[in-house]
Amino acid sequence: MRESEIIELFLKHLRKQGDLPLGDDAGAIRLGDEWLVATNDMLVRKTDVPDIMTPEQVGFKAVTMNVSDVAAMGARPIGFLFSLGVPADVEGSYLEGIAEGIGKALEFYNVPVISADTNEADDLIIDGIALGKTRKLLTRSGAGAGELVCVTGDIGRALAGLLAWKRNLEISERTKKALYEKLLEPRARVEEGVELSGVASAAVDISDGLSKELHLLAEMSGVGIEVDAEKLPIRREVFEAAELLGVDPVEIALASGEEFEIVFTVPERVLKGLKIDCTAIGRTFEGSGVYITTGEKRQEMPLLGWEHLEKGVKGKYRTLFR
Amino acid sequence: MRESEIIELFLKHLRKQGDLPLGDDAGAIRLGDEWLVATNDMLVRKTDVPDIMTPEQVGFKAVTMNVSDVAAMGARPIGFLFSLGVPADVEGSYLEGIAEGIGKALEFYNVPVISADTNEADDLIIDGIALGKTRKLLTRSGAGAGELVCVTGDIGRALAGLLAWKRNLEISERTKKALYEKLLEPRARVEEGVELSGVASAAVDISDGLSKELHLLAEMSGVGIEVDAEKLPIRREVFEAAELLGVDPVEIALASGEEFEIVFTVPERVLKGLKIDCTAIGRTFEGSGVYITTGEKRQEMPLLGWEHLEKGVKGKYRTLFR
Structure with missing residues (x-):
């Protein structure tokens, strides 16, 4: 199945959506006169991580990709959560590198970790979640003509x-x-x-x-x-x-x-x-x-880029160049 | 590595924590005079899902396990997010069942979905995240003697x-x-x-x-x-x-x-x-x-239960009975 098909299938069944419909970098719900912004993005070592990345870089990036989605909504990040999928044979030093990278990123972005979860899985997976808040939400749909x-x-x-x-x-x-x-x-x-x-x-x-x-x-x-x-x-x-x-x-x-x-x-x-x-x-x-x-x-402008799960293409680094 | 070792390793590097230190069912940060509660819990089909579960039941449970953690903190759930790890060869009907289950659970608990993400992975994985809010937080550390x-x-x-x-x-x-x-x-x-x-x-x-x-x-x-x-x-x-x-x-x-x-x-x-x-x-x-x-x-009282990733034990259904 293509990613777009999976998304379509889920959208059909997810009728209860937040105060901002799905489709932006992050979701949002109203909390009083502010918006609570929330986003999640999973990083799978096998498909998302080039071999040259150090585990510290992987951990840091798992925070960056989520904090970035929150920032693109005009929100200041206020918290980070993550779930780990850990293969039974993972090296302790690799995991420690990831922990260090996440820790450094939280200090760099000045964001506290709120919750974490670990599980056994075949792939090494970091599912990161960032929360943010803002008075004024930036979406993908607000552009006017002549700007x-x-x-x-x-x-x-x-x-x-x-x-x-x-x-x-x-x-x-x-x-x-x-x-x-x-x-x-x-x-x-x-x-x-x-x-x-x-x-x-x-x-x-x-x-x-x-x-x-x-x-x-x-x-x-x-x-x-x-x-x-x-x-x-x-x-x-x-x-x-x-x-x-x-x-x-x-x-x-x-x-x-x-x-x-x-x-x-x-x-x-x-x-x-x-x-x-x-x-x-x-x-x-x-x-x-x-x-x-x-x-x-x-x-x-040609539509360049990749789509995960595209038939016959492993991983997300699919571009016109391969 | 045992789950407890992994957790210890991460705690060493995660110095920036929320307004409530890690260790409860969910994390929490102060937002004005309320607490924002957030939790995440990953469900891996191979280790966490008995074969008799229908995909609808799996999807519903991915919501329940997170909503439950929020409720145990005394908070009302206000939003749900999830990341999917999807093997390339997954059956469409299985995925649709999961979507249905998640959708039904959101209606049952009256919680909107705020954000969702899909990725290719070896395991079928649902990482669920629930947010909630409350004026008064319930933790594991508040019990007094004689209660x-x-x-x-x-x-x-x-x-x-x-x-x-x-x-x-x-x-x-x-x-x-x-x-x-x-x-x-x-x-x-x-x-x-x-x-x-x-x-x-x-x-x-x-x-x-x-x-x-x-x-x-x-x-x-x-x-x-x-x-x-x-x-x-x-x-x-x-x-x-x-x-x-x-x-x-x-x-x-x-x-x-x-x-x-x-x-x-x-x-x-x-x-x-x-x-x-x-x-x-x-x-x-x-x-x-x-x-x-x-x-x-x-x-x-003996300490019964299971620990994920325990040496030599596959999955989490480890109890004294096997």
């Missing part, structure tokens, strides 16, 4: 790093370090999400690649999106890797998942006042569809 | 049912139905937990068997507990199965896990005013240890 589309930080390094590793690319240590940093030690944009809460009209974090997130945002907001390829914040290390790979760096940037950057829309006048590291990459317009312009050429 | 120890409903049917099934006992359909009802379709004591919130001094739900929960409660509250075996609410169907098995029905009642009844302590004067179905089974005293009296004989 700017922006993204925090830079994009593409996670996938470029993965490909550089898989293809054993000959790149300088400096380039490798820059790419691996994003692949192995991504950080959630917590302060950015909190600051955007009051001012952005819509937001989403990049879990499945910019192209997929833009398509979702356009569809859920009922607007079209036009992106200028030349404005995408792509670092030179991604260009370097792309050249060696013989692929378009823009495609890498659009397909690269688990970047944990925040994509958001704002009215133009608001952008100047923002104190966060971000780049305007395009605009929303009345209509539908997602387009990308490269020089004179305007075309529909 | 009554009580339990809701009856105990022992879950394990008696499991043994009846495993040993293929020759019992009447009526007895089987009574035992299987508790084994396959246990229900969380939500209203009981909410009512106890204001009046009980300590509470815990029976996940790992009454004996283990009583030991925890005694230790964390710093009191001793004395139980009268003859007062244990054991139904005649458990006696029936115990006789055929050639074991002591009291041992079954003490070891039976996933009963989801609530064990609590209250001052004697409070008990009369309670409008819930419960039985006083013993008393707390100044001191330590857990004792059980049968007629004239008083002895230390």
Whole structure:
């Protein structure tokens, strides 16, 4: 079964939903005049973890991916929970590394652990859960026409790093370090999400690649999106890797998942006042569809990215490149 | 690694904890003048699910086990989240059954689903998370000396049912139905937990068997507990199965896990005013240890139950009976 089929099957039976219907980075329920935001994301070692990741990096990332979803809703994280699935033959040092990584991440994000559970399982699994709160919720559906589309930080390094590793690319240590940093030690944009809460009209974090997130945002907001390829914040290390790979760096940037950057829309006048590291990459317009312009050429943006459980594809690192 | 070793290893690294330290049925953080309660519990098909359970029952139970932990803290459940681990070859009808079960449970407990996630994994896994809120938290550490120890409903049917099934006992359909009802379709004591919130001094739900929960409660509250075996609410169907098995029905009642009844302590004067179905089974005293009296004989209560990942034992259905 494809992931989309599984989701559809469950949605059919889950009639009781929160105050915000399913479909955003996180769910939310009203608590007085605030929103309680909650999200969960499971990490399966075999399919989600490249071999080069240390257990500390795995543990840290299990927190990051959930905190990022909370931040993309404009909420400040207030608690973390996790369930472990532990194979009987797991090495104690690997588990300890995961514990260290989770502990470091909780200190980095200043979030307490509220509850934890361990179980025997065939796979090593960390199911992380983050809770957050905010007065003003940021969703994927709030974008209006004529607004700017922006993204925090830079994009593409996670996938470029993965490909550089898989293809054993000959790149300088400096380039490798820059790419691996994003692949192995991504950080959630917590302060950015909190600051955007009051001012952005819509937001989403990049879990499945910019192209997929833009398509979702356009569809859920009922607007079209036009992106200028030349404005995408792509670092030179991604260009370097792309050249060696013989692929378009823009495609890498659009397909690269688990970047944990925040994509958001704002009215133009608001952008100047923002104190966060971000780049305007395009605009929303009345209509539908997602387009990308490269020089004179305007075309529909291809839907790049991966879908878990896709037939015949093991794991989630499926992109157009394999 | 034993579960206790894994927990110890993680506790060493998880210095940032919630407003209530780890160790209760659920965690909690303060939100204004209320407590937000959160818990998570993973269900692994291979080790946690007897073959006779239908997928609907599995889905329902994934909600029940989490809602029960929230209720045992005196909190009303306000939201549910879940992560699925799905093997590539799972039957669609099995998954649909699980979806139905979760959906029915959400309606039964009147709780909305807030967030859900699916992933490929080797095992079929449901990691459920429940959130709740309360003004007054019930913990395992609040019992005072000289109070009554009580339990809701009856105990022992879950394990008696499991043994009846495993040993293929020759019992009447009526007895089987009574035992299987508790084994396959246990229900969380939500209203009981909410009512106890204001009046009980300590509470815990029976996940790992009454004996283990009583030991925890005694230790964390710093009191001793004395139980009268003859007062244990054991139904005649458990006696029936115990006789055929050639074991002591009291041992079954003490070891039976996933009963989801609530064990609590209250001052004697409070008990009369309670409008819930419960039985006083013993008393707390100044001191330590857990004792059980049968007629004239008083002895230390053995620590019955199971521990996941115990060396050489697959799964969690480890009791003194196998």
